[in-house]
Each structure stands twice: as structure tokens, then as C-alpha cells.
Amino acid sequence: MQTPADSDTVFSVEPGGECLLIRFNKLVVKLFAYKCVKQHEDFEKELGLRGLTPDKPAAILPLSMFKTPLQLVQAGIHYELYRSELSRFRNQGLLLLLLATGHSQISSLLSDLRARYSESSHYLLFSIGGEGFDKTGCEVFKDYVQNIDEESRAVLVKNISSLLSLI
Numbered sequence: 001m002q003t004p005a006d007s008d009t010v011f012s013v014e015p016g017g018e019c020l021l022i023r024f025n026k027l028v029v030k031l032f033a034y035k036c037v038k039q040h041e042d043f044e045k046e047l048g049l050r051g052l053t054p055d056k057p058a059a060i061l062p063l064s065m066f067k068t069p070l071q072l073v074q075a076g077i078h079y080e081l082y083r084s085e086l087s088r089f090r091n092q093g094l095l096l097l098l099l100a101t102g103h104s105q106i107s108s109l110l111s112d113l114r115a116r117y118s119e120s121s122h123y124l125l126f127s128i129g130g131e132g133f134d135k136t137g138c139e140v141f142k143d144y145v146q147n148i149d150e151e152s153r154a155v156l157v158k159n160i161s162s163l164l165s166l167i
Helices: 043-050 070-082 092-101 106-119 150-166
Strands: 002-004 011-016 019-024 027-037 058-062 122-128 138-140
Touching (some): 019 070, 027 070, 043 058, 043 106, 058 092, 058 106, 070 092, 070 122, 070 150, 092 106, 092 122
Antiparallel strands (some): 019 027, 027 138
8 A cells, every 4th residue: 555655754664553654765555464373274265264365465474484574574665666567467465475485486486385384373464555354363463573684684685686587
């Protein structure tokens, strides 16, 4: 969700109730993230339970695919900045996952996603805008404390490289 930001703000990330407000230049991104308990073993059933549809920028991210909260921040900014350049992606949730994980092919993303989902009991449900999905068994994700280590930097660089290959 894009809204005008204060003209003096270059970049900031701040809590906004249930969401994280990310300000970048004149862009404000409302990022919603929840840590959820898996309700179904079948990934498609879980998507149905949550009400995730291809037109919504919302996705399920198994915890084993999640390395740093900065992945979510980066994905939110890139989604809003490059959405028009990436309009060929009809599934907005998959696009958000591509941006958060650094995959450049949907087939490899789906394979990794299904394998990691089956091994996990929890996942992150995250979205831009936050409307219209079921949050039963979920709590607001608040663990945005971040130590920038080599692994975190590598994930973020991989995500940027993947983004460049997509646009």
C-alpha cells in the first residue's frame, strides 16, 4: 500500500500498530507480518484457509526460508518500487516471495516452498496492505531486532541480484 511520506524522510522503519511502516523517499509501505501455526499439512489447503489469492500481495514463508527480518523490509520496498515493471507476474504472493527469498524462477521457489512448508510447524504470513486474510492461530510478528552478520548480508545481496534479473 503506497501513501505519501514526509518529504524530509529518506529511509525509516518504524512500528505502526499491527504493521511495520517503511518509509523510503516519498513512499510508505505498510508491511504486515504474523507468525502462524500451520493448520494443514497440505500447502494448498493452508492457502485456502488463510484466504490468500493470486491478486493479493500476501504470502506464506516457512521459517526455515526466513533468515533476517530485513528480507521482509527489502521485499516490501522492492514490491512497491518495481510492481509495474514486474506486472507480468499474475500471482502477487509469489512475486512477494520471489523478492523475499532471492529465487529467480517460480518453479524452484515452489519446489523449495513446498519442501520447507512440509518440514515446518510455523511460518510467517506477510503482506503489503494487510487486508482480507484469516489470521487464526497467528500472532503479530515483532522480532525485528537485527544483527547484520555475513549470512544476512549474503541473503540481501542475493535478493537484489534476483530482482535485477527479474526486471
